[in-house]
Amino acid sequence: MSHKAGFVNIIGNPNVGKSTLMNAFVGEKLSIITSKAQTTRHRILGIVNGDNFQVVLSDTPGIIKPAYELQASMMDFVKSAFEDADILVYMVEIGEQNLKDEAFFKKITNSKIPVLLLLNKIDTSNQEQLESQVQLWAKKVPNAEIFPISALRGFNVKEVFNRILDLLPESPPFYPKDQLTDKPERFFINEKIREKILLHYKKEIPYAVEIETEEFFEEESIIRIRSVIMVERETQKGIIIGHKGSALKRVGVEARKDLEVFFGKQIHLELYVKVNKNWRSNQNQLRRFGYNTK
Numbered sequence: 001m002s003h004k005a006g007f008v009n010i011i012g013n014p015n016v017g018k019s020t021l022m023n024a025f026v027g028e029k030l031s032i033i034t035s036k037a038q039t040t041r042h043r044i045l046g047i048v049n050g051d052n053f054q055v056v057l058s059d060t061p062g063i064i065k066p067a068y069e070l071q072a073s074m075m076d077f078v079k080s081a082f083e084d085a086d087i088l089v090y091m092v093e094i095g096e097q098n099l100k101d102e103a104f105f106k107k108i109t110n111s112k113i114p115v116l117l118l119l120n121k122i123d124t125s126n127q128e129q130l131e132s133q134v135q136l137w138a139k140k141v142p143n144a145e146i147f148p149i150s151a152l153r154g155f156n157v158k159e160v161f162n163r164i165l166d167l168l169p170e171s172p173p174f175y176p177k178d179q180l181t182d183k184p185e186r187f188f189i190n191e192k193i194r195e196k197i198l199l200h201y202k203k204e205i206p207y208a209v210e211i212e213t214e215e216f217f218e219e220e221s222i223i224r225i226r227s228v229i230m231v232e233r234e235t236q237k238g239i240i241i242g243h244k245g246s247a248l249k250r251v252g253v254e255a256r257k258d259l260e261v262f263f264g265k266q267i268h269l270e271l272y273v274k275v276n277k278n279w280r281s282n283q284n285q286l287r288r289f290g291y292n293t294k
């Protein structure tokens with residue numbers, strides 16, 4: 001029996017819905033999703049397996065002009081997604097104009113591999129607006145096939161997936177057929193905690209936070225986890241903890257509940273906060289947190 005497999009890499013501006021789409025394809029909450037830009041910081045694989053296919057999706061950080069080392073590493077993840085793609089999925093949203101990086105845009109328009117341009121969030125649009133947006137993108141990226149979709153509502157998502165299956169090259173699988181992602185358990189714990197911080201704290205705080213899970217003990221009926229929330233400055237530590245610890249407590253309770261669903265097991269989650277001065281600009285610290293800086 002013939003077998004198809006390949007890398008389908010999702011790229012686009014921040015907040016357009018890349019992670020929402022990947023989760024919809026995989027059917028699991030692999031990537032965290034929030035209404036804030038730069039929610040995704042890593043390249044995360046989501047693997048969809050069938051009897052005669054394996055689609056290896058990559059969710060990537062939104063394309064930005066980097067202002068500090070962490071963001072530069074995030075853009076390196078995007079670059080790597082261009083390098084190994086068999087199919088490029090370029091996601092835009094209704095009302096959006098240009099990619100924030102001209103060089104990346106040129107890579108898309110000059111791409112030798114198939115490009116699917118997904119015009120997302122059409123649930124927020126009307127027929128007239130949609131038609132004019134499709135025309136606009138057809139001019140801008142003539143080498144792409146355009147699909148208007150709603151990743152959130154699942155509109156046209158199946159059709160896009162079927163088109164991916166058509167375009168997928170003949171190949172044996174790249175990963176074991178029961179594997180869902182390339183990331184370890186600790187990564188998903190860190191991300192879930194970071195999601196709560198993106199949801200509950202304002203302005204710069206979520207961007208100054210990194211999570212490290214120091215302990216992960218799986219017992220028969222419970223998983224015991226200890227994670228540290230790292231911030232860049234002492235003042236940020238106070239904000240994370242909140243009045244009598246109330247803000248931190250909320251993060252802990254909400255993250256624990258979600259993690260119990262994710263792991264299907266009771267969780268004991270201990271959180272504490274530590275200052276790691278200017279970690280976002282420190283190559284060694286970034287490497288330690290899994291950002292592949294050069």
Ligand SMILES: Nc1nc2c(ncn2[C@@H]2O[C@H](COP(=O)(O)OP(=O)(O)OP(=O)(O)O)[C@@H](O)[C@H]2O)c(=O)[nH]1
Pocket residue numbers: 013014015016017018019020021032033034035036037038039040041060061062063120121122123124149150151152153
């Ligand atoms: N109305 C509507 N909202 C959507 C749709 N898809 C995603 N969203 C919302 O858009 C926001 C961003 O979604 P994400 O999936 O996190 O976007 P992203 O492109 O991964 O963002 P970054 O990781 O920050 O680059 C969230 O609030 C989603 O709920 C859609 O089809 N319709």
Ligand SMILES: [Mg+2]
Pocket residue numbers: 018019020031032033039040059060061062
């Ligand atoms: Mg994302």
